[in-house]
Amino acid sequence: MKLRLGIKIGLTYLLIIFTAIAAFGYFALQDIEQSLIQERKNVLLSYANIIAERAAPYLREQNNAYLNYLAEDFGESIGHRILIFNSASTILGDSSGLFRGQELIISVVADALQGESIAQTNHYPDYGSLLYLAVPVASGKQIVGAVFISADINDVIERLDQTRNRLLATAIGSGILALLISLLLARIITVPIRNLTQAAKRMAAGDYGHQVRVKNHDELGILADSFNEMSEKVKQEDIIRRQFIANASHELKSPVAALKVLVESLLIKYPESKEEAQEFLRDIDGQLDRMSRLVNDLLLLSKIERNKASFKLETVHISQLLAEVKESLRPLAAYKNIEIIIEAQEQLTWPADRDMLYRSVYNLADNAIKYSPENKEVRITSTVDQEKLMISVIDQGVGITPEHQEKIFSRFYRIDKARERTKGGTGLGLPIVQEIINLHQGTVSVTSVPGQGTEFQIVLPALRQTK
Numbered sequence: 001m002k003l004r005l006g007i008k009i010g011l012t013y014l015l016i017i018f019t020a021i022a023a024f025g026y027f028a029l030q031d032i033e034q035s036l037i038q039e040r041k042n043v044l045l046s047y048a049n050i051i052a053e054r055a056a057p058y059l060r061e062q063n064n065a066y067l068n069y070l071a072e073d074f075g076e077s078i079g080h081r082i083l084i085f086n087s088a089s090t091i092l093g094d095s096s097g098l099f100r101g102q103e104l105i106i107s108v109v110a111d112a113l114q115g116e117s118i119a120q121t122n123h124y125p126d127y128g129s130l131l132y133l134a135v136p137v138a139s140g141k142q143i144v145g146a147v148f149i150s151a152d153i154n155d156v157i158e159r160l161d162q163t164r165n166r167l168l169a170t171a172i173g174s175g176i177l178a179l180l181i182s183l184l185l186a187r188i189i190t191v192p193i194r195n196l197t198q199a200a201k202r203m204a205a206g207d208y209g210h211q212v213r214v215k216n217h218d219e220l221g222i223l224a225d226s227f228n229e230m231s232e233k234v235k236q237e238d239i240i241r242r243q244f245i246a247n248a249s250h251e252l253k254s255p256v257a258a259l260k261v262l263v264e265s266l267l268i269k270y271p272e273s274k275e276e277a278q279e280f281l282r283d284i285d286g287q288l289d290r291m292s293r294l295v296n297d298l299l300l301l302s303k304i305e306r307n308k309a310s311f312k313l314e315t316v317h318i319s320q321l322l323a324e325v326k327e328s329l330r331p332l333a334a335y336k337n338i339e340i341i342i343e344a345q346e347q348l349t350w351p352a353d354r355d356m357l358y359r360s361v362y363n364l365a366d367n368a369i370k371y372s373p374e375n376k377e378v379r380i381t382s383t384v385d386q387e388k389l390m391i392s393v394i395d396q397g398v399g400i401t402p403e404h405q406e407k408i409f410s411r412f413y414r415i416d417k418a419r420e421r422t423k424g425g426t427g428l429g430l431p432i433v434q435e436i437i438n439l440h441q442g443t444v445s446v447t448s449v450p451g452q453g454t455e456f457q458i459v460l461p462a463l464r465q466t467k
């Protein structure tokens with residue numbers, strides 16, 4: 001069964017209120033009943049004792065008119081039936097005069113003749129509730145009779161009934177009030193929830209960045225704030241994703257267009273000489289190279305993003321890794337007569353994903369050579385400080401102005417698009433470095449003096465190898 005929140009809260013309140021009032025009512029009623037009847041008993045007891053005192057001197061006589069008069073007189077003034085017994089359970093005085101001279105066995109009277117003052121409540125279908133009370137009559141140390149009073153206590157019972165009804169009315173009244181209040185309360189709670197639900201639905205339908213307006217300063221307000229924050233993030237992510245797709249297609253477009261032009265001109269006019277044909281093929285090869293590099297970089301980026309699980313830590317010989325980077329960049333460096341200098345402790349090892357770390361250092365060193373003039377130096381150093389590995393790639397190249405420094409880690413970002421495209425750059429080198437170092441929970445940063453040189457620094461924490 002699907003109950004709405006308001007009804008649920010209302011029913012819960014109702015249950016609580018009813019249980020509380022029922023428990024309270026039960027004990028209160030019992031208490032009132034006890035005290036009312038006790039009060040009545042005390043009053044009657046003192047009357048009975050007065051009668052007993054007066055009757056005592058006459059009880060040994062078998063037939064004394066005074067006893068009957070005593071019963072009648074008191075009976076009239078307190079409005080109850082009074083019987084005066086002798087020790088043989090014979091009635092010597094009756095306020096109604098009916099049973100005078102008869103023998104009658106009443107249990108409370110039998111107890112009184114044993115010396116006990118006793119009171120008892122009895123219920124009869126015809127008369128309702130009656131209080132029976134008997135006290136012994138003593139003469140010296142001897143019990144010579146008993147005084148019995150039978151009192152109608154239906155007025156007490158009636159008062160109790162009234163109280164019970166009033167309690168019931170209070171319970172019903174407050175129950176209805178509670179129901180109304182909780183419906184109102186539920187509205188206050190459910191309105192922001194409904195707003196949030198609607199916002200979540202809009203977001204699911206693609207309306208990223210949608211913000212909910214919830215004025216609460218409670219948990220719901222916090223939830224709404226978190227929702228808005230998430231919504232904004234999703235929107236930003238979506239923008240970045242769209243931009244990325246647009247950029248990637250744009251980057252792919254130019255080599256494709258160049259290839260099309262090259263192939264079309266070959267179709268229109270077949271090259272006359274072998275040299276001319278080779279030139280065409282070299283151009284085509286260059287464009288294909290560019291495309292394949294771009295596609296490879298894109299694939300690598302998406303692999304890092306998608307499959308973070310394939311990232312595995314191993315013990316990496318740092319100096320060996322740096323030497324390998326130097327070796328594979330040797331032709332490029334030699335072409336510009338740039339010297340690569342490595343400064344690393346021979347035995348240093350560090351937990352990292354070897355292929356990925358190699359790729360990062362390679363990209364940085366490749367940049368250092370690419371963006372340096374001829375006859376310069378590129379220095380690659382590694383040090384350990386405070387449980388962290390630092391790898392720096394330092395060049396004496398063109399440098400990067402501060403406004404570009406924060407942007408070069410964005411995908412496809414190149415400072416001088418025209419110039420760098422001729423060098424074959426796609427602007428994915430540094431983003432790849434960043435992704436890789438993020439996976440290692442490290443940081444990569446840049447410091448540069450334009451015209452003098454640049455330093456890229458990777459800082460890696462000592463991650464614990466699992467397995």
Ligand SMILES: Nc1ncnc2c1ncn2[C@@H]1O[C@H](COP(=O)(O)OP(=O)(O)OP(=O)(O)O)[C@@H](O)[C@H]1O
Nearest residue numbers: 367368371399408414415425426427428429430454
């Ligand atoms: N050491 C450096 N000195 C000067 N500028 C640099 C240096 N490293 C990077 N840059 C600038 O930052 C830009 C982004 O570098 P990134 O490595 O991401 O792309 P790329 O080198 O142009 O292309 P790719 O690395 O994909 O071949 C470069 O285009 C260049 O302008």
Ligand SMILES: [Mg+2]
Nearest residue numbers: 363367429430
């Ligand atoms: Mg690069």
